[in-house]
Amino acid sequence: MADNKITFFGKCDGISVEQLIRYSRFNMNVKHFHNQYEIFYIIEGERQFFFDNKSYNAYAGDIAILDTNLVHTTCSISDEDKGYNRVILYIDYEKMCDFDKKYPGLNLVNYFHNNYGIYHLNEDQRIAFLNLYRDLRHELTKKNSGYQSRVEIATIYWLYKLLSLKHDSTQIHAVINSPKELSASNISAYLEANYTKELALDTISDELFMSKYYMCRIFKEYTGFTITEYVNTLRIKKATQILESSNLSISDVAAELGFESASYFERIFKKIMTVTPLKYRKTHQSVTIEHEELNTLDDSDYLD
The missing domain is CATH 2.60.120.810 (Jelly Rolls)
Known part of the structure; x- marks a missing residue:
């Protein structure tokens, strides 16, 4: 069955x-x-x-x-x-x-x-x-x-x-059944407050007083996201708003959101939204994310 x-x-x-x-x-x-x-x-x-x-x-x-x-x-x-x-x-x-x-x-x-x-x-x-x-x-x-x-x-x-x-x-109301769930919530809050910055996993773990391994494992376990996936999702969500409401160049949007290059931004945007940033801007198309994975990259030392 x-x-x-x-x-x-x-x-x-x-x-x-x-x-x-x-x-x-x-x-x-x-x-x-x-x-x-x-x-x-x-x-x-x-x-x-x-x-x-x-x-x-x-x-x-x-x-x-x-x-x-x-x-x-x-x-x-x-x-x-x-x-x-x-x-x-x-x-x-x-x-x-x-x-x-x-x-x-x-x-x-x-x-x-x-x-x-x-x-x-x-x-x-x-x-x-x-x-x-x-x-x-x-x-x-x-x-x-x-x-x-x-x-x-x-x-x-x-x-x-x-x-x-x-x-x-x-x-x-939200449930916090264990210290692990509280840790996952704290990680998420930190990422939402800092996703436009250059984020190193070592820096995040130091800020939150967690080991890097524990932080990545707990966040994935309780949210379903890797840290990279969550940061990229937040960045692309913000990118759609900027593309719809401003005339900033693609390079400027990428820089504002913390991507190391416009080409990497375009690749991640297309992976998540199925269209390029330029096409999204031209069509203002509503696209639902329906991929098995938002990002095939593993968490590395830096989140691009």
């Missing part, structure tokens, strides 16, 4: 939905960010999410609300993990902006930016999301006349109900 099964996938006009069942323990090797909003609902099983330097445990009936361009990954909570069943609803950034134009009172882009996180749903909220999934699956399968409008209406109605989820008692 295969390790996983996609039981449904459908999309239209900036909205897509996927159900996937995994039958065994799984750690996500795709370290990514994307220009879509992601709503991840767990039907059965459990997952650990990592973002904003912290780990969050989520269980059946919980929902993860992820903002655009939020660097994140997921993994199994324990070695005894037997798999999980989840549904993900993706909404393109442009589609969410369109919703805000049509329904300005909702202010959805601002909501996702300020309220992303993991939430525990009550029974009514669980039923509401599963009903949304049922309706979207029906419309995207049958594709009868006017189905695009019905998909949009069903989605916007559920998003309206979603606004009741805010930073309150229903939000699941």
Whole structure:
């Protein structure tokens, strides 16, 4: 039997939905960010999410609300993990902006930016999301006349109900179960504060009072990233923002982000985003990172 099964996938006009069942323990090797909003609902099983330097445990009936361009990954909570069943609803950034134009009172882009996180749903909220999934699956399968409008209406109605989820008692807080997890969180915070600098592993380990070997091993174990991968991901995420909002040359962007050369920056950018920086700037294309590895290079003495 295969390790996983996609039981449904459908999309239209900036909205897509996927159900996937995994039958065994799984750690996500795709370290990514994307220009879509992601709503991840767990039907059965459990997952650990990592973002904003912290780990969050989520269980059946919980929902993860992820903002655009939020660097994140997921993994199994324990070695005894037997798999999980989840549904993900993706909404393109442009589609969410369109919703805000049509329904300005909702202010959805601002909501996702300020309220992303993991939430525990009550029974009514669980039923509401599963009903949304049922309706979207029906419309995207049958594709009868006017189905695009019905998909949009069903989605916007559920998003309206979603606004009741805010930073309150229903939000699941980060878990720090051990000194190792605290170390991983401290490493991540340091990298996010210093990723534009020339970073030597010896310097990082000295700053954080850890051995280089321990630091690299613990960070990979608890986040799914090598230190090089995480730094390059942060740099490329920032690069997309600079390319979209300024006329800085590629060389200047590379220098500003701490790359040793424009050619190395271009190579890493294309590896992660699948297009060159220049093409990205010209098209402003929204690209989801979907590689098995962001960077095939091992951690070396210096992070280029």
